[in-house]
Amino acid sequence: MSEARSRLLTTASRLFYSEGLHSVGVDRIISEASVTRATFYRHFPGKEDLLVAYLDFADQAIRTQVETARNTMQDPTDVLRAVARSIADGIRSQGFRGCAFLNAAAEYPDPEHPVHQAVLAHRQWFLDTVTDLLARTGEGSPGPAARHFVMLRDGAMAAGCLTDPAPICETFLQGVEGILRYRS
Missing domain, CATH: 1.10.357.10 (Tetracycline Repressor, domain 2)
Incomplete structure (x- = not known):
């Protein structure tokens, strides 16, 4: 697993578990994982995939x-x-x-x-x-x-x-x- 994918998944896991799936948006995950939008979409075609x-x-x-x-x-x-x-x-x-x-x-x-x-x-x-x-x-x-x-x-x-x-x-x-x- 690439470092960026790992950061995205770790960040998303923390946020989804603590705040809920619907309440956390892709922009926040991208920001907190310190990746670009292009990097996010390279690893996950959309939020559902994440x-x-x-x-x-x-x-x-x-x-x-x-x-x-x-x-x-x-x-x-x-x-x-x-x-x-x-x-x-x-x-x-x-x-x-x-x-x-x-x-x-x-x-x-x-x-x-x-x-x-x-x-x-x-x-x-x-x-x-x-x-x-x-x-x-x-x-x-x-x-x-x-x-x-x-x-x-x-x-x-x-x-x-x-x-x-x-x-x-x-x-x-x-x-x-x-x-x-x-x-x-």
Whole structure:
């Protein structure tokens, strides 16, 4: 990735996450990234392309966290616990403003829009990943258990930016433990 593209994506990611997708314009991103308009359009044909790149960037960060856990732990239960701890750590982090994907879906509700499609692709990957890990634990019904995990995550992400995240994270982690203890 070129330095200019990296600056554009880093700047856009910071602004989109903290202020919202619709409220941040291309001119501001160009200015704060210290690039020219021509440079912006060389890397991104339009704002929509940058929005999708932002979500792809966030998706890749999460995939990397999961793969790191998978590569360092043999037991799928430990991997799921590490994923849950990573989610809880994110909720507790400075400047946490909810799930980037849920926020994007709220701003782009049309299921045919490329931004919404990027959200759906990430969510399907995450659900498939959790389902696979739960199946590897011996969970008799990994599909419903994975959907439960994702719903707990979504709820924790939403509540964690509205109130004190500590009890939210504790409840989320306890819920994940409940899923891991239950075997059909």
